[in-house]
Amino acid sequence: MTEHLTIVTHPLVQHKLSIMRDKNTSTASFRRLLHEISQLLAYEITRELDMTTKTIETPMETMDAPILEGKKLALISILRAGNGLLDGVLELIPAARVGFVGLYRDEETLEPVQYYFKVPENLEDRLVIAVDPMLATGNSSAAAIDLLKQAGAKNIRFMCLLAAPEGVARMKEAHPDVPIVTASLDRCLNDKGYILPGLGDAGDRMFGTK
Structure with a gap:
């Protein structure tokens, strides 16, 4: 992936996102939709994974079949709201x-402010x-990527549901090598750092907290 920002305009993604934005959407529906949309976004972000071949026997004959190359990829959830995206992606890539x-x-x-950090080994190879x-604002995301790079990660991608122009600019400045x-891409941030038109606080809406 070379573009710094990819916006997934697939009709199913946009339809599910519109329902999630609606303030009347229930916690249960919000959580389910986030799970579904995460798989559609994961399909895009994994589009250019490295491939190799393996010789297998089909019921008909021997063939060189395409398989993923290298170590299992690493999924990193930025707590706590990241877990809503993580679950859906894990269902798609259970070996991650x-x-x-x-x-x-x-x-x-x-x-x-950092309070927890636990990641897989050999990030440099994943x-x-x-x-x-x-x-x-992009501040937390940029800080998380800083920590991942310090832990050895070299090939990093960032997946989110909504982005503000300010956050995209901050990430591009701090980590131009990390595609998003x-x-x-929503309009802007308000004075409290929330995305407009946005969908409110994703963690609160996902977990039913205030």
Whole structure:
């Protein structure tokens, strides 16, 4: 992948996203839709995985069949909302290794504060896909990618549900080598750092918290 930002305009993605944006959509429906949309986004972000061949026997004959090459990829959830995307992607790629980066946003400074970090070994040999539904200011996402690079990751992609122009610009400045795949590039951030028109707080809507 070479483009810094890929917006997945597939009709099913856009339809499901519109339902998720609706403030009247229930927690259960929101969670289910996030699970479904994550698989559609994962299909896009894994489009150019490295391939090799393996000789197999079909019921009819021997063939050189295409298979994934290299170590199992690593999925990294940026807690807590990242788990909503993680579950769907894991269903698609069940052999993936999984890691977690815990960051929360200081409400005064809007800067990320780390509280948890646990990732698979040999990140330098894996495709690493970091997932978080919202790319808002980009500060937490950029900090998470910093931590992953410090842990050895070299081939990183970032998958989110919504992105704000400010967050995309921040990520491009901090990590121009990390492609972003999202379902929508929204208009802007408000003064509290929330995406507009957005869908509110993804974690709260997913878990039914306030």
